[in-house]
Amino acid sequence: MTAKQAEEAWEKDGINVFDLTHIWPHSKYPLRKIGEFTLNENAKNYFAEIEQVAYNPAHMVPGIEPSADPVLQSRLFSYPDTHRHRLGVNYQQLPVNAPRVPYHMANFQRDGAMAFYNQGSRPNYISSIEPIQFRPRSVNLDKLHGHFTGEAVTFLSEIRPEDFNAPRALWEKVWSEDARERFVKNVSGHMENCSDKEIIKRQLSIFREVSEDLATRMEKATGVKGYDGISNLRFNGTHNGMAKDRKLRYANGMDSNVDIAPNNGAPSYGSHKSPSAVGGTNGNGVAAH
Numbered sequence: 675m676t677a678k679q680a681e682e683a684w685e686k687d688g689i690n691v692f693d694l695t696h697i698w699p700h701s702k703y704p705l706r707k708i709g710e711f712t713l714n715e716n717a718k719n720y721f722a723e724i725e726q727v728a729y730n731p732a733h734m735v736p737g738i739e740p741s742a743d744p745v746l747q748s749r750l751f752s753y754p755d756t757h758r759h760r761l762g763v764n765y766q767q768l769p770v771n772a773p774r775v776p777y778h779m780a781n782f783q784r785d786g787a788m789a790f791y792n793q794g795s796r797p798n799y800i801s802s803i804e805p806i807q808f809r810p811r812s813v814n815l816d817k818l819h820g821h822f823t824g825e826a827v828t829f830l831s832e833i834r835p836e837d838f839n840a841p842r843a844l845w846e847k848v849w850s851e852d853a854r855e856r857f858v859k860n861v862s863g864h865m866e867n868c869s870d871k872e873i874i875k876r877q878l879s880i881f882r883e884v885s886e887d888l889a890t891r892m893e894k895a896t897g898v899k900g901y902d903g904i905s906n907l908r909f910n911g912t913h914n915g916m917a918k919d920r921k922l923r924y925a926n927g928m929d930s931n932v933d934i935a936p937n938n939g940a941p942s943y944g945s946h947k948s949p950s951a952v953g954g955t956n957g958n959g960v961a962a963h
Contacts, residue, residue, distance in 0.1 A: 675703050677821075677946035688836030690940035692743055697840040708738075728757040728771045737813040744939075764789045780806045821946060832913040832934050833904065841884045854891075862895035874898045876907060883916075 675683075675691065675698070683689040683698070690696045717723040731740070732750040740746055757765045763786040765771055773779060782799070784792050797804055845854065865874055878900025882889035893899055901907065904914060908922040913934055917923040924932050936942075 677941070679703070680941045681943050681945060684937060684940040685943055688834075688839065690836075690938060691741075692939055692941065693831075693837075694743075694745055695837060695840065697843075699843075722768075723770050726761060726765075726768050726770055728754075728761060728765050728768075730754050730757065736811065736815065742941075762787050767791050832915040832938055833909070834915040834938060835883075838883045845885045845888050854888075858888075858891045858895050862892055865892075865896050871898055875900045879904050879907060 680691045683691055687702075689698065691698065730753045731746060732754065734740070740750060761768065764783075766783075767788075767790060778791075778793070780793060780796065784798055800806060849857070865877065868874055874896060875898060878889055878892055878896070878898065879902070881892050882900060882903050889900060903916070905916050905918045906922065908914060908917070908925070908927075910926050913925050913932075914923050915934070915938075921929065
């Protein structure tokens with residue numbers, strides 16, 4: 675998906691590519707194979723090779739750039755932070771996490787607890803006396819592909835009609851009748867454990883926004899009649915953009931100093947800088963999602 679397509683997805687189809695609950699239709703954005711790897715060996719020592727492994731979405735091959743997905747952006751930092759806390763600051767020196775290359779890595783991450791390769795007496799800076807040999811770059815790392823600017827959603831997002839498009843398509847077009855019956859049976863069975871009928875009514879109202887058929891089946895299975903949608907409800911954890919009464923729109927009874935972004939954090943037209951504005955990049959791809 676290009677940056678222009680990301681903007682058009684919101685403007686034309688109401689799909690927010692930065693919202694994990696929005697599904698990108700494969701008919702418009704087919705999956706593209708970028709590679710594969712084969713697992714061909716079982717672990718011999720579970721602790722050393724499984725417990726100590728440290729996956730990190732910030733570890734990317736040259737030429738792959740993270741998208742502006744807010745959750746991915748936060749995990750680029752939180753994953754290595756977790757590894758430093760769980761395994762120690764030098765977790766990347768553990769054999770299971772170390773790069774397998776025919777040369778020693780030279781960087782400025784030195785010392786710290788349990789450092790068993792601290793690069794000897796090499797200067798801890800780029801020295802002209804003992805210079806580091808840089809490998810030629812395979813791609814221009816200074817060129818950007820994704821460069822979005824926009825308003826952040828500072829506190830709570832908002833429930834909007836487009837949020838129900840993906841689950842509606844799942845219910846009506848993707849699932850078989852057997853899958854629908856299993857869903858109703860499984861979910862209604864757990865809902866019956868709730869002693870507060872008001873909670874069940876509110877959940878049924880959300881199902882009704884997805885599909886009248888789904889809501890009717892759930893009502894029959896639970897024996898509880900839900901509300902006619904969410905237009906007359908207030909929520910605590912999110913604003914209700916579908917509320918008829920303005921007083922019900924804002925979460926927790928807030929009614930002042932609330933400015934809800936009209937695009938709910940989505941990339942609208944003009945939110946992505948042109949290639950010339952970001953150093954002459956030759957593409958606008960939202961490269962990794």
